Amino acid sequence: MSEQAIVTDDISIVVQDQADRLFSSLITAKTLAELDHERWPAELWDPIAGAGLPLALAPEEGGGIGLSMAAAGALIALAGYHAAPVPLGETIFAQSIWARATGTLLEGSASLAPANAADCVSVEAAVDGYRLTGRIRSVPWGNQVANILLCAESVGGRWFLVLLPGFLTWSTVSANLAGEPRADIVLDGIVVPAEHVRPYSLEATSGLLPFGGLLRAFQMVGAMRRALDLSVQYAGERQQFGKPIGKFQAIQQMLADAAGQLAAAEAACARAAAEWDGADFAFFAGVAKARAGEAAGRVAEICHQAHGAIGFTQEHSLHFFTRRLWSWRDEYGNETYWQSSIGQSVCGAGDADLWPRLAPLS
């Protein structure tokens, strides 16, 4: 296995092994280079969906694999390690959230919206269902997925989970820094049937951002590990002044710094996963996104520095991972968004409440 997943139960080990083999065989530098954000990568998605991976987190009794959040997170990190250019993590979370709300599974791929912390959609009752108004920007794979799971607010301040059919009219499709499709979608009074709308309770003020944030955090952990793997390998091979550059203390210190960043991001993700069913999940998901996002910038910088000029070219694979890190840290709330949210929460509760919240005693 090329990934870090430390998973203890047999089923998750089987899933990890299967996913690793699948990603390794399907995703090469050539496929990554060829994919275009306007084309749905069916040749990647179909075998991944066929293996059941999008149902990793959906409950077993509802037809899912029923992995723990920690194991599903390890799978998502593995996808990040391979820069899998498909909405696997988005679908894993959407399936789980929808299954929890309705007891049913979605058909096909899915995304989570809003992905931009500043966007808001309003919802109101209509004769034949619910009417939606608003604009959601940069929805991941928003032009290609079969479903978009959305969090919307009513005039009365109540929050709802809404299942939007995919393939809606989108105003623009753009590519993020990694060439992944991001669609702006305008909802100008579109009506969705009542069975596609459910009351939503989890930390409604941040909508689905905690889920999207934890998803990106796990992906970043995988991509950081790959960037660091590539750097360690390169530092061992590249010779200057008669020895591998990895023998120089300056390089060793840089890469050790990056390893510390990665370790902290991994630990923050592990903690959020452990809080999955807890009342404070949104807080810890935000912690994971803030910590991983901060680490991502630092790790990408260090890994490029270690690679020298070749890492700045398309002739080397590093950019597939660092361009994702630079995009993912800004999606579903950047560091400032989450740090501010954490800080407000911590200060609002007061100094005496901080340790009981962080201590692993609950």
Added chain:
Amino acid sequence: MPNFNFESPRLPAEALSEGMRARRFLETELAEQRYPAHLTSWSSFDAGFSRRAGAAGFIGMTWPKVYGGRELSGLARFAVTAEMLAAGAPTFAHWIADRQSGPQILTHGSERARREILPRICRGECYFGIGMSEPNSGSDLAAVRTKATRHADGWRINGSKIWTSNAHHAHYLIVLARTGEPGPDRHGGLTQFIADLSKPGVTVRPIYNLAGAHEFNEVFFDDFAIPDDMVVGREGSGWDMVTRELAFERSGPDRFLSDYRLLLALIDRVGAEPNAHQATEIGRLVSHLTALVTMSASVAALLDKGISPNLEAALVKDVGTNFERDVPEVVRRLVPIEPSADREDDPLGQAAAQAILHAPSFTLRGGTREILRGMIARGLGLR
């Protein structure tokens, strides 16, 4: 590149209940103002606190009952020490003995050493110092020159140790001394000894730190006699023992909670409605701290399983001590402070003074940042 074994361990019931018991104990300590929490940390010496902690069963918790311990798990100890440090408790009197000297004696010491020393440590009455560093052997520990030579009735030690915290309060030092040839890897010929500081042949010279405090010392040994049953482990096994000991020394909550009380004082000063800048910076520190709590708990769980996670321990210390150094810098960016040790009316300024003056030591003690990063680089496969 190897995997890191960081996961978020679920604490066993005994660890949860011991952690909660420690929290109640500390609430009482603070309510009765038994120590000034904003000025103290795990590296503050207070024999009275240690005796109360010992009486409450919080020292030597993992050791066998026959030696005064309670046979609890390392995770229970982790839960208790994390509570102590978060409460700013002055644990240093018993800290070294509980963290590393006691465990070394338990594993490698003679039966007499165990029976005579461990129960007193558990009662919070017996304190240790670490005799590793020397004037010419800091980061390069293998350069140790203090010499132990065999005599008819045991050993004689000659040489000196430096930066020895606690030596002026401690009852014993565990001294790393040269007993043979270093060998090609330089790791051979080192042995650890328990030095009873009440015996003749030892002199302790204070070294005042830049904060004006007497915390560490230089210790001179002049034909200092040590009986055979105060050797720790086999002759020549010192290097391996020291290396294993450092995994305990480097991964605990003492590597990121040294100035936690300053962070709390900041949150208190800022109040319930922080401005955007304050909220963001405090949120950033909390995100770092949360990761560190998990990293450290994770290493405690690995140590319980008998795994010696040297890479993970080095990562905890590197990331943790950098966090500790960050805290006072963030504080002064967010609120105007005038750090001063003697302004009784300004706890934040006092806490900041304490942290700023001690911060340089955070990334030096227990292995410098640069040495740790070298170890991490080795773990990554670069050396």
